[in-house]
Amino acid sequence: MxxxxxxxxxxxxxxxxxxxxxxxxxxxxxxxxxxxxxxxxxxxxxxxxxxxxxxxxxxxxxxxxxxxxxxxxxxxxxxxxxxxxxxxxxxxxxxxxxxxxxxxxxxxxxxxxxxxxxxxxxxxHGPCTFHLLINIKNKFKKNSKKFKDTFFAVANACTMKNFEYKMRELDKIGKRIRPCLQQIGYHKWARIHSPxxxxxxxxxxxxxxxxxxxxxxxxxxxxxxxxxxxxxxxxxxxxxxxxANSTSTKFTDNHDMILNENYIYSLS
CATH class of the missing domain: 3.30.420 (Nucleotidyltransferase; domain 5)
Structure with a gap:
Protein backbone atom coordinates (compact mmCIF):
# COMPACT_ATOMS: atom_id res chain seq x y z
CA MET A 1 0.00 0.00 0.00
CA HIS A 125 31.13 8.65 12.22
CA GLY A 126 31.27 9.93 15.76
CA PRO A 127 29.61 9.31 19.10
CA CYS A 128 26.97 11.47 20.70
CA THR A 129 28.95 13.68 23.08
CA PHE A 130 26.38 13.18 25.84
CA HIS A 131 26.77 9.38 25.68
CA LEU A 132 30.53 9.85 25.56
CA LEU A 133 30.35 12.04 28.68
CA ILE A 134 28.43 9.32 30.55
CA ASN A 135 31.11 6.75 29.66
CA ILE A 136 33.89 9.08 30.80
CA LYS A 137 32.07 9.90 34.05
CA ASN A 138 31.76 6.17 34.77
CA LYS A 139 35.49 5.76 34.14
CA PHE A 140 36.61 8.75 36.21
CA LYS A 141 34.04 8.79 39.00
CA LYS A 142 36.17 10.81 41.41
CA ASN A 143 35.77 14.10 39.52
CA SER A 144 32.68 13.19 37.48
CA LYS A 145 30.60 16.12 38.74
CA LYS A 146 33.23 18.72 37.88
CA PHE A 147 34.00 18.31 34.18
CA LYS A 148 30.57 18.25 32.47
CA ASP A 149 30.55 21.93 31.40
CA THR A 150 34.24 21.93 30.51
CA PHE A 151 33.90 18.75 28.41
CA PHE A 152 30.99 20.17 26.40
CA ALA A 153 32.95 23.40 25.91
CA VAL A 154 35.85 21.34 24.51
CA ALA A 155 33.55 19.30 22.24
CA ASN A 156 31.81 22.40 20.86
CA ALA A 157 34.90 24.62 20.50
CA CYS A 158 34.97 26.34 17.10
CA THR A 159 38.67 27.34 17.09
CA MET A 160 41.88 25.46 17.90
CA LYS A 161 42.85 28.17 20.39
CA ASN A 162 39.62 27.74 22.34
CA PHE A 163 39.90 23.93 22.11
CA GLU A 164 43.38 23.89 23.63
CA TYR A 165 42.39 26.40 26.32
CA LYS A 166 39.43 24.26 27.43
CA MET A 167 41.54 21.09 27.27
CA ARG A 168 44.01 22.66 29.71
CA GLU A 169 41.08 23.36 32.04
CA LEU A 170 40.11 19.70 31.70
CA ASP A 171 43.69 18.71 32.57
CA LYS A 172 43.36 20.60 35.86
CA ILE A 173 40.34 18.46 36.78
CA GLY A 174 41.95 15.14 35.88
CA LYS A 175 45.25 14.34 34.15
CA ARG A 176 43.97 11.00 32.81
CA ILE A 177 41.00 12.45 30.90
CA ARG A 178 42.98 13.87 27.96
CA PRO A 179 44.77 10.55 27.13
CA CYS A 180 41.39 8.79 27.21
CA LEU A 181 39.88 11.31 24.79
CA GLN A 182 42.97 11.11 22.56
CA GLN A 183 42.60 7.34 22.38
CA ILE A 184 38.99 7.67 21.21
CA GLY A 185 40.14 10.20 18.58
CA TYR A 186 39.55 13.94 18.62
CA HIS A 187 38.09 13.75 15.10
CA LYS A 188 35.19 11.63 16.35
CA TRP A 189 33.79 13.90 19.06
CA ALA A 190 35.32 17.41 18.80
CA ARG A 191 33.73 19.87 16.36
CA ILE A 192 36.98 21.64 15.42
CA HIS A 193 38.71 18.31 14.61
CA SER A 194 35.78 16.76 12.72
CA PRO A 195 36.71 16.07 9.07
CA ALA A 244 8.24 27.99 4.31
CA ASN A 245 5.68 29.23 1.79
CA SER A 246 4.66 32.06 4.11
CA THR A 247 8.25 33.19 4.76
CA SER A 248 8.76 36.70 3.38
CA THR A 249 12.49 37.16 4.08
CA LYS A 250 15.54 35.73 2.35
CA PHE A 251 16.31 33.63 5.44
CA THR A 252 14.27 31.17 7.46
CA ASP A 253 12.45 32.52 10.51
CA ASN A 254 14.97 31.01 12.89
CA HIS A 255 18.02 32.55 11.22
CA ASP A 256 16.27 35.85 10.57
CA MET A 257 15.55 36.11 14.31
CA ILE A 258 19.22 35.45 15.15
CA LEU A 259 20.34 38.15 12.69
CA ASN A 260 17.89 40.66 14.17
CA GLU A 261 19.04 39.89 17.72
CA ASN A 262 22.69 40.32 16.73
CA TYR A 263 21.88 43.55 14.92
CA ILE A 264 20.16 45.01 18.02
CA TYR A 265 23.09 43.84 20.18
CA SER A 266 25.60 45.47 17.80
CA LEU A 267 23.94 48.89 18.12
CA SER A 268 25.37 49.28 21.61
Missing amino acids: LHRTNPGSYIVLKSDEDDMFLYDFVALNASMKGWPYCIRVVIVYGTFLKLAYGGTLLVAATQDVEGKIFPLAFCVVDSENDDSWELFFDKFRKAYAVREDMSIVCDRHESIIKATIMVYLEVP NNRYSNMTSNIVESLNYAIVVVRELPICTMLGCLRALVQQWSWTNRNI
Missing part, protein backbone atom coordinates in the same frame (compact mmCIF):
# COMPACT_ATOMS: atom_id res chain seq x y z
CA LEU A 2 2.87 2.38 0.78
CA HIS A 3 4.35 1.65 -2.65
CA ARG A 4 1.00 2.45 -4.24
CA THR A 5 0.30 5.68 -2.32
CA ASN A 6 3.94 6.87 -2.08
CA PRO A 7 5.54 5.90 -5.40
CA GLY A 8 9.30 6.22 -5.38
CA SER A 9 9.64 5.18 -1.74
CA TYR A 10 12.22 2.54 -0.80
CA ILE A 11 10.42 -0.15 1.19
CA VAL A 12 11.67 -3.65 2.03
CA LEU A 13 9.48 -6.20 3.80
CA LYS A 14 11.12 -9.53 4.61
CA SER A 15 9.56 -12.73 5.91
CA ASP A 16 10.91 -16.25 6.36
CA GLU A 17 9.98 -19.36 4.38
CA ASP A 18 6.92 -19.86 6.61
CA ASP A 19 5.77 -16.31 5.82
CA MET A 20 6.56 -15.14 9.34
CA PHE A 21 7.65 -11.52 9.72
CA LEU A 22 11.41 -10.87 10.00
CA TYR A 23 12.03 -7.16 9.39
CA ASP A 24 10.97 -4.16 7.35
CA PHE A 25 12.65 -0.96 6.20
CA VAL A 26 10.80 2.20 5.18
CA ALA A 27 12.22 5.34 3.54
CA LEU A 28 9.38 7.48 2.18
CA ASN A 29 9.75 9.27 -1.14
CA ALA A 30 9.12 12.64 0.58
CA SER A 31 12.10 12.05 2.88
CA MET A 32 14.30 10.91 0.00
CA LYS A 33 13.43 14.05 -2.00
CA GLY A 34 14.11 16.31 1.00
CA TRP A 35 17.45 14.77 2.01
CA PRO A 36 19.60 16.77 -0.52
CA TYR A 37 18.31 20.01 1.07
CA CYS A 38 19.03 19.02 4.68
CA ILE A 39 22.29 19.27 6.60
CA ARG A 40 24.72 16.42 5.86
CA VAL A 41 24.51 14.77 9.28
CA VAL A 42 22.59 11.51 9.81
CA ILE A 43 21.77 10.60 13.40
CA VAL A 44 20.78 7.00 14.11
CA TYR A 45 19.17 5.47 17.16
CA GLY A 46 17.52 2.25 18.31
CA THR A 47 14.55 2.00 20.67
CA PHE A 48 12.64 -1.05 21.91
CA LEU A 49 9.04 -1.76 20.93
CA LYS A 50 6.45 -2.33 23.66
CA LEU A 51 4.84 -5.28 21.90
CA ALA A 52 4.05 -8.79 23.08
CA TYR A 53 6.61 -10.07 20.56
CA GLY A 54 9.27 -7.51 21.47
CA GLY A 55 11.39 -6.07 18.69
CA THR A 56 13.35 -2.87 18.12
CA LEU A 57 12.74 0.20 15.99
CA LEU A 58 15.83 1.63 14.29
CA VAL A 59 15.55 5.28 13.28
CA ALA A 60 17.58 7.70 11.14
CA ALA A 61 16.90 11.43 11.14
CA THR A 62 18.55 14.74 10.32
CA GLN A 63 17.67 18.46 10.41
CA ASP A 64 16.41 20.75 7.68
CA VAL A 65 17.95 24.20 7.24
CA GLU A 66 15.45 25.68 9.69
CA GLY A 67 16.72 23.24 12.35
CA LYS A 68 13.56 21.13 12.40
CA ILE A 69 13.66 17.35 12.81
CA PHE A 70 13.56 15.56 9.45
CA PRO A 71 12.90 11.78 9.71
CA LEU A 72 14.72 9.74 7.06
CA ALA A 73 14.08 6.06 7.69
CA PHE A 74 12.44 3.55 10.04
CA CYS A 75 13.28 -0.13 10.38
CA VAL A 76 11.74 -2.85 12.57
CA VAL A 77 14.17 -5.62 13.59
CA ASP A 78 14.45 -8.23 16.33
CA SER A 79 17.06 -6.39 18.43
CA GLU A 80 20.11 -4.12 18.27
CA ASN A 81 22.77 -6.53 17.06
CA ASP A 82 25.47 -6.67 14.38
CA ASP A 83 23.21 -8.17 11.71
CA SER A 84 20.29 -5.78 12.25
CA TRP A 85 22.42 -2.62 12.13
CA GLU A 86 24.34 -3.85 9.09
CA LEU A 87 21.01 -4.56 7.40
CA PHE A 88 19.74 -1.09 8.32
CA PHE A 89 22.77 0.75 6.93
CA ASP A 90 22.78 -1.44 3.80
CA LYS A 91 19.16 -0.50 3.03
CA PHE A 92 19.77 3.13 4.03
CA ARG A 93 22.67 3.38 1.59
CA LYS A 94 20.55 1.93 -1.23
CA ALA A 95 17.86 4.53 -0.49
CA TYR A 96 20.04 7.60 0.16
CA ALA A 97 23.45 6.71 -1.31
CA VAL A 98 26.36 8.87 -0.04
CA ARG A 99 26.43 12.67 0.07
CA GLU A 100 29.65 14.64 -0.04
CA ASP A 101 30.83 15.69 3.46
CA MET A 102 28.26 13.40 5.10
CA SER A 103 28.66 12.37 8.76
CA ILE A 104 26.96 9.80 10.99
CA VAL A 105 26.28 10.41 14.69
CA CYS A 106 25.21 7.66 17.10
CA ASP A 107 25.51 6.44 20.65
CA ARG A 108 28.52 4.22 21.32
CA HIS A 109 26.74 0.94 20.57
CA GLU A 110 29.34 -1.54 19.30
CA SER A 111 27.01 -2.92 16.60
CA ILE A 112 26.49 0.54 15.09
CA ILE A 113 30.24 1.16 14.98
CA LYS A 114 30.85 -2.20 13.25
CA ALA A 115 28.02 -1.61 10.77
CA THR A 116 29.18 1.88 9.77
CA ILE A 117 32.66 0.52 9.10
CA MET A 118 31.18 -2.30 6.99
CA VAL A 119 28.72 -0.21 4.95
CA TYR A 120 29.85 3.43 5.20
CA LEU A 121 33.62 3.11 5.41
CA GLU A 122 34.18 6.42 3.57
CA VAL A 123 31.84 8.37 5.86
CA PRO A 124 33.19 9.65 9.22
CA ASN A 196 33.18 17.12 8.01
CA ASN A 197 30.90 19.82 9.37
CA ARG A 198 28.65 18.46 12.12
CA TYR A 199 26.98 21.85 12.56
CA SER A 200 25.35 21.84 16.02
CA ASN A 201 24.71 18.08 15.98
CA MET A 202 27.20 16.96 18.61
CA THR A 203 24.56 14.85 20.41
CA SER A 204 21.74 12.50 19.41
CA ASN A 205 19.12 14.92 20.75
CA ILE A 206 17.26 14.96 17.41
CA VAL A 207 16.40 11.26 17.48
CA GLU A 208 15.83 11.40 21.24
CA SER A 209 13.18 14.06 20.59
CA LEU A 210 11.73 11.98 17.75
CA ASN A 211 11.62 8.98 20.07
CA TYR A 212 9.66 11.04 22.60
CA ALA A 213 7.20 12.06 19.87
CA ILE A 214 6.48 8.40 19.00
CA VAL A 215 6.59 6.90 22.50
CA VAL A 216 2.87 5.94 22.37
CA VAL A 217 3.17 4.66 18.79
CA ARG A 218 5.73 2.06 19.92
CA GLU A 219 2.96 0.19 21.75
CA LEU A 220 0.96 -0.43 18.56
CA PRO A 221 1.06 -3.45 16.21
CA ILE A 222 3.71 -3.08 13.52
CA CYS A 223 1.39 -2.24 10.59
CA THR A 224 -0.50 0.34 12.65
CA MET A 225 2.77 1.77 13.97
CA LEU A 226 4.16 2.20 10.45
CA GLY A 227 0.95 3.92 9.42
CA CYS A 228 1.33 6.38 12.32
CA LEU A 229 4.97 7.04 11.47
CA ARG A 230 4.00 7.75 7.85
CA ALA A 231 1.26 10.10 9.09
CA LEU A 232 3.77 11.88 11.36
CA VAL A 233 6.16 12.52 8.46
CA GLN A 234 3.23 13.72 6.35
CA GLN A 235 1.97 16.06 9.09
CA TRP A 236 5.41 17.59 9.75
CA SER A 237 6.11 17.99 6.03
CA TRP A 238 2.76 19.73 5.46
CA THR A 239 3.26 22.07 8.44
CA ASN A 240 6.84 22.97 7.54
CA ARG A 241 5.96 23.52 3.88
CA ASN A 242 3.23 26.00 4.87
CA ILE A 243 5.68 27.85 7.14
